[in-house]
Amino acid sequence: MSLTDRRARLDTRAVVLVVVCCALWGLNQVATKLALAEIPPLIQAAMRSAGAALLVAAWARWRGIRLFEADGTARAGLAMGLLFALEFGCIFIGLQHTAASRMVVFIYLAPFVVALGMPFVAHDERLRPGQLAGLAAAFAGVVWAFAEGLHAPTAGSRQWLGDALGVAAAVIWGLTTLTLRGSRLASAAPEKTLLWQLAVSALALAAASWAGGETLAAVPGPGALWPLAFQIVVVTFASYLVWFWLLRHYPATRLSAFTLLTPVFGLLAGVLILGEPATARLLVALAAVCAGIALVNRA
Numbered sequence: 223m224s225l226t227d228r229r230a231r232l233d234t235r236a237v238v239l240v241v242v243c244c245a246l247w248g249l250n251q252v253a254t255k256l257a258l259a260e261i262p263p264l265i266q267a268a269m270r271s272a273g274a275a276l277l278v279a280a281w282a283r284w285r286g287i288r289l290f291e292a293d294g295t296a297r298a299g300l301a302m303g304l305l306f307a308l309e310f311g312c313i314f315i316g317l318q319h320t321a322a323s324r325m326v327v328f329i330y331l332a333p334f335v336v337a338l339g340m341p342f343v344a345h346d347e348r349l350r351p352g353q354l355a356g357l358a359a360a361f362a363g364v365v366w367a368f369a370e371g372l373h374a375p376t377a378g379s380r381q382w383l384g385d386a387l388g389v390a391a392a393v394i395w396g397l398t399t400l401t402l403r404g405s406r407l408a409s410a411a412p413e414k415t416l417l418w419q420l421a422v423s424a425l426a427l428a429a430a431s432w433a434g435g436e437t438l439a440a441v442p443g444p445g446a447l448w449p450l451a452f453q454i455v456v457v458t459f460a461s462y463l464v465w466f467w468l469l470r471h472y473p474a475t476r477l478s479a480f481t482l483l484t485p486v487f488g489l490l491a492g493v494l495i496l497g498e499p500a501t502a503r504l505l506v507a508l509a510a511v512c513a514g515i516a517l518v519n520r521a
Contacts, residue, residue, distance in 0.1 A: 229472055236472050239464055240480045246461045248487025251326075252495050253449035253457070260446035263314040264431035265438065269450065271306075271424035274458035275417055281459075282413040289414050298405030302415070303422020305398045310423070311430055312391040320384025326485045328388030330364055333357060333478040335396025340475050343404040349475055349518070356517025360482040363510025396478075402466070403474050412466035420458065479518040482511050 232240075257266055282289050316325055337357055341348040349357075398419075401407070407415045442450070468477055486507050 232472055232476055236468060236477070237480075240468060240477055241483065243461045243465055243468075244480055244483040245487045246457050247481075247484045248489075249491045249495075250453060250457045251488045252491045253452045256449040257442075257446045257453070260440070260442040261438065261450065262431070262436040264311070264427055264434060265436050266450065266453075267307075267310050267314070268424050268427035268431055270453045270458050271420045271427060273454035274462070275420035275424055277455065277459040278413055278417045278420060278463070281463075282411075282417070285413075287411050287413050289411075289417055293410065294406045295410050295414065295418070298401055298407045299415070299418030300422055302398055302401050302407070302419045304426060305394050305401065306419045307423040307426035307430070309391045309394040309398070310427065312387040312394065316384040316387030316391065318384065320381045320388065325384065325388045326488065328385060329392050329395070330361065330482055330485055331389060331392035332395040332399075333475075333481055334361070335393055336399050336478040337475050339396060339400045340403065343400055353475075353518045356514040357479055357482075358514070359517065360479060360511045360514025363507040363514065364482055364485050366507050366510065399469065399474055399478065402469055409470075412463055412470060415466045416462050419462075476518055479515050482514065486511055 229236075254266070261269070279289065281287075313325065313329065334357060337349050337354065402415060407418070489507075
């Protein structure tokens with residue numbers, strides 16, 4: 223497939239790649255949780271972005287991809303990097319006031335933001351009523367999987383703030399996708415798009431960490447460094463590079479529907495790695511998500 227090819231529907235390769243990305247993003251939640259024991263959240267996020275940015279730059283240099291030409295992408299690139307940093311800032315701060323199970327449900331409102339906003343960016347990606355119903359079915363499955371978290375005792379008097387920040391993170395994530403598709407970055411190399419996002423967010427997150435007074439109490443051990451390395455190399459470098467390549471060649475609305483698999487994969491990772499219990503809710507969620515994705519991608 224050439225750099226300028228775009229397809230109206232997802233083929234087998236696209237489906238396999240986006241499902242693998244979702245699985246890795248689900249595992250990322252476990253890796254982040256493991257590393258948080260020794261590395262504060264904003265420092266961890268800044269290190270992840272900075273490390274992956276260096277890998278992207280090295281990869282592009284090895285492949286002869288020019289990243290620093292003046293091509294009119296600076297404004298959109300700066301916006302995407304700041305949005306990425308703001309999204310993770312909302313998530314980490316919000317988690318101090320609300321439960322993680324509530325937060326993840328609110329974050330995965332992002333596909334709805336993309337579905338509602340994409341017709342204003344690309345008129346050929348307007349969803350039909352049946353496809354919108356598919357999004358609703360998939361999201362209902364996610365809510366069902368995390369229903370116990372939604373009905374858990376209140377997290378405190380400022381839970382509303384954490385919930386609101388979760389919704390804000392979802393809107394920001396959706397806006398990041400819309401910014402990509404509605405700007406010159408849509409025709410730029412995926413490596414350039416990702417480098418903008420990582421480099422700008424690394425600086426912004428490092429500044430936020432410094433302003434918030436975060437410090438490392440000691441040199442992190444292997445129990446934190448290995449999960450951090452997984453985040454940098456596998457998730458933030460490799461999977462994000464694949465994600466931006468997919469966004470360049472396939473419909474963003476249909477790809478975004480698959481991201482609803484991520485919290486389900488996160489539950490599976492929790493069961494297999496952290497020993498969390500598996501319940502019938504997970505199976506119901508998987509069925510609903512698969513049905514919803516099928517509806518969204520119908521011809």
